[in-house]
Amino acid sequence: MKVQYCSDYGEMSRSGSDSIVADLREKPGQLICAATGNSPVGVYQNLAASYFDEKEVFKKLRIIKLDEWGGIPSTDPNSCETFIQEKILRPLHISSDRYIAFKSDPVSPRKECQRIQKEIRLNGPIDICILGLGKNGHIGFNEPAEALNSNCHMARLSHQSLQHAMANTMEIKPRYGLTLGMDDILQSKKIILLITGSNKQSVISKLLLKRITKQLPASFLWSHTNVECFIDSTAL
Structure with a gap:
């Protein structure tokens, strides 16, 4: 893992987006897995700004959503779907x-996970x-657990996840999570880890120890050969 300390959120976001755009210039049509939440917002804003000058770079770009709150309407303003539509798909003109x-809100979460896993195999x-x-x-x-799931799965949400700002303001609370698994993530050709936000000093310190443990799922990123980690120094 290559760790870069950034002076603030803006530098972290620019560093992340510059890395992505550089790759897209070399190989348009890449499949990018997009996370939601505050951490990547600046990156997505920068990508949207780049779109106006380099439309061809984004013309064949493909997006896969990393995860979703389960058991809520997709139209909920705090769903991952709403976030992706507003921050990525519309600004970058990504077609369906x-x-x-x-x-x-799938009828069968298990079958929904199987569907996404098939999409990953095909694309x-x-x-x-x-x-x-x-x-x-x-x-x-x-989430931290005695065993981590390799592929797409229905996840039991931790207390910390349920306290996330997105979930806190939902009228209908999520009952579970739907997410890509650890193998799906670790088989990515390149991973960009963006670290920012309050009260993360402890988890950052643990991650930087380079000790791989199931109680810290992000620690498995140390086993990947191409991870760029951008840390907003104001979060330390």
């Missing part, structure tokens, strides 16, 4: 045939996976 996503592997870091060390909804 270039977008892969969990439904938030993957992921070229660039954008991740944030949860306060308990989760990535996506891969």
